[in-house]
Amino acid sequence: xxxxxxSDAKSEQRLKSAAVLKSFMLKSSTESKxxxxxxxxxxxxxxxxxxxxxxxxxxxxxxxxxxxxxxxxKQSTLRDLPQTTAxxxxxxxxxxxxxxxxxxxxxxxxxxTPLPNVSEVAFYLEQAGVGLGREEMQRVFLALKQLVExxxxxxxxxxxKILGTESSYIMxxxxxxxxxxxxxxxxxxxxxxANKFAFYVCKEPGLPWVKLPSVSPAQITGAxxxxxxxxxxxxxxxxxYPPFPGNEANYLRAQIARISAGTQVSPQxxxxxxxEEGDEEDKAxxxxxxxxxxxxxxxxxxxxxxxxxxxxxxxHILQQGRYAEMLNIPPxxxxxxSVLTSQHALAxxxxxxxxxxxxxxxxxxxxxxxxxxxxxxxGEGFSQAVPPLPQKEYPSGPEITEALDPSVEEEQMxxxxxxxxxxxxxxxxxxxxxxxxxxx
Numbered sequence: 001x002x003x004x005x006x007s008d009a010k011s012e013q014r015l016k017s018a019a020v021l022k023s024f025m026l027k028s029s030t031e032s033k034x035x036x037x038x039x040x041x042x043x044x045x046x047x048x049x050x051x052x053x054x055x056x057x058x059x060x061x062x063x064x065x066x067x068x069x070x071x072x073x074k075q076s077t078l079r080d081l082p083q084t085t086a087x088x089x090x091x092x093x094x095x096x097x098x099x100x101x102x103x104x105x106x107x108x109x110x111x112x113t114p115l116p117n118v119s120e121v122a123f124y125l126e127q128a129g130v131g132l133g134r135e136e137m138q139r140v141f142l143a144l145k146q147l148v149e150x151x152x153x154x155x156x157x158x159x160x161k162i163l164g165t166e167s168s169y170i171m172x173x174x175x176x177x178x179x180x181x182x183x184x185x186x187x188x189x190x191x192x193x194a195n196k197f198a199f200y201v202c203k204e205p206g207l208p209w210v211k212l213p214s215v216s217p218a219q220i221t222g223a224x225x226x227x228x229x230x231x232x233x234x235x236x237x238x239x240x241y242p243p244f245p246g247n248e249a250n251y252l253r254a255q256i257a258r259i260s261a262g263t264q265v266s267p268q269x270x271x272x273x274x275x276e277e278g279d280e281e282d283k284a285x286x287x288x289x290x291x292x293x294x295x296x297x298x299x300x301x302x303x304x305x306x307x308x309x310x311x312x313x314x315x316h317i318l319q320q321g322r323y324a325e326m327l328n329i330p331p332x333x334x335x336x337x338s339v340l341t342s343q344h345a346l347a348x349x350x351x352x353x354x355x356x357x358x359x360x361x362x363x364x365x366x367x368x369x370x371x372x373x374x375x376x377x378x379g380e381g382f383s384q385a386v387p388p389l390p391q392k393e394y395p396s397g398p399e400i401t402e403a404l405d406p407s408v409e410e411e412q413m414x415x416x417x418x419x420x421x422x423x424x425x426x427x428x429x430x431x432x433x434x435x436x437x438x439x440x
Contacts, residue, residue: 034070042066094206097142114148114155115141121158121367127337128348128360132161132371139205144172147200147209159199159260160356160370162252167232170205171212171256173197187216194220194257194317201252203232210234212253218245220317223254225385227375242385255374257317263357264314264368265332265349267298271313289313297363303347304336310349310359329377353377 025037043063052058118141125131132140140158148156159171188195200209226240234249244251271289303309310332329352337346337360351357356372394400406414 032067034067039063039066090204090206094139094204097139097146097206114153115144116157118144118158120365121369124346124360124362124365124367125358125369127346128358129337130348130358130369130371136205140170143170143202143205143209147172151209156200158369159256160372162230162255162370162374163372164230164232167203169201169203169230169232169252171199171201173199173260187214190214193315194261199253199256201234210249212249212256215250215253215257216245219250219254220257222246223251223258227378230374241387252374258376259354259357259370259374261314261317263351263354263359263370264312265310265359266313266366266368267295267303267361268309268311269295269298270364270366295364298361300336300345300347300362301342303361304334304345307332307334307349310334 022037025040026035028035043059043066046062046066047055047059052062055062118137122131122134122137125137126134131137144156144158147153156172159173162169162171190198195214199212201212202209222242222244225242226238226244228238228240228244228251230248230252234247234252236248238244238247238251246254269292272292273289298309307330331351331353333350333352335348335350336342337348338344346360346362349359349361354370354372354376356374357368357370359368360366
C-alpha cells in the first residue's frame with residue numbers, strides 16, 4: 001500500500017512541473033510577441049463556441065484563423081503599404097465624374113443643355129475613322145458637363161486633343177466674353193479675331209480644367225517660326241530660336257489659333273453672315289456667322305468628290321482668301337467613309353497641312369475635330385531659322401591691328417634707314433650753323 005507521504009511528493013512534483021510548463025508557455029515570442037498559453041486558450045474557446053465537425057482535423061486551420069485575427073488590425077504597422085500608382089489616382093478622380101447628385105432634377109436634364117451631343121459626335125467620328133474612342137469620348141463628355149456646371153457656361157464645344165511627350169491636352173472653346181482688355185495691350189480683344197473664343201484644357205477627364213491665356217500677334221508670329229513638341233505641362237519654358245515670347249501655355253494657345261483658322265470648315269451654305277453693328281457698307285471681313293435656317297444639306301457623294309462644296313467659316317490669320325497648294329500637295333483630301341454602304345456613308349475631309357484635323361458632314365450635320373501633335377506639315381524636313389552673323393567686337397584697321405614681329409634682316413634694314421635719316425638731318429643742321437655765325 002502506497003504511503004501518503006509519497007503521494008504528496010508526487011503531487012507537489014506535478015505542480016512544480018505544471019508551473020514550469022505554464023511559465024514556459026507564457027514566454028512571448030520574439031517575432032510575433034504572442035505566447036503559447038494565450039494562443040491555446042483562444043483556440044480552445046473558439047472550438048467550444050463553434051463546435052466544428054471533426055475538430056481534430058481542422059485544429060490547424062482554427063489555430064491559423066485565431067492568429068490571423070490578431071494581426072488583421074495591425075497589418076499597416078507590420079508592412080509598408082503599396083504606393084498608389086498614377087493610373088489608380090486618375091481612376092479615383094475620374095470616379096467622381098460618374099456620380100450623380102441626389103438633388104438632380106430629371107426635368108432639368110430634359111431641357112436644352114449647353115453641352116454638345118458627344119455620343120452622336122463620337123458615332124460619326126467613328127464612322128469617319130477618327131476620334132478618341134467611345135470610352136474616352138464618354139469621359140470627356142462628363143468632364144465637359146462638370147466644367148459647364150462649375151463655371152455656369154452658356155455653351156461649350158469639344159475642340160480636340162493635342163498630344164504631348166509627357167501628357168496631352170484636351171481643349172474646348174467657349175463663347176465670346178464681355179471682358180475687354182485695356183487698349184494699351186497689343187492684342188485682339190477677347191471675343192474678336194484670334195481671341196474670339198476662350199479655351200479650357202485638361203490633361204485627362206476628371207482632372208482640373210485650366211483656362212488658357214489670350215494670344216497676341218507676336219506669339220502667333222513666333223509660333224510660325226519654330227517647331228516644338230508639347231510636354232503636357234503648361235508652365236514649361238519654350239527654349240527655341242527665334243525666342244518665343246511666352247511659355248507652353250502661350251505656345252499651345254497660338255497653335256490652337258493657327259489650327260482653328262486653317263481647318264474650321266463647313267458645308268457650303270450651312271452658315272450665313274451674322275448681323276453686326278456698324279456701317280453696312282463697311283467691307284471689312286465679318287467675324288460673326290450664324291446657322292442658315294434654309295440650309296437643306298449637300299449630297300454626301302458631291303461633298304466627297306469636290307472641295308468646292310466646303311468653305312472656311314473662320315477667318316484666316318493675317319492672310320484672307322482661299323488656300324493655295326503648298327509643297328505641291330492640296331490642302332485637303334476628301335473621301336467617303338465607306339464605299340460598301342454608300343447610302344449610309346459620310347463625307348470625310350482630312351487636312352494635309354495640319355495632320356490630325358478632320359471634318360465630316362452628313363446632311364445637316366457636320367463637325368470639326370483635331371487630334372494630333374499640334375505641328376504643321378513642313379515637307380521633307382524642317383529647316384531651322386539661321387542665326388544672324390555675330391557682331392564684330394571692334395572695327396578692323398591698320399591702326400589697331402596687331403603687327404607681326406619683324407625678322408633680323410628687316411630690323412637691320414630699318415636700323416640702316418634710321419641711321420641714314422639721322423645723318424641727313426645732322427648734315428642739314430651743319431649747313432644752317434654758318435649763317436648764324438655771319439650774323440655775329
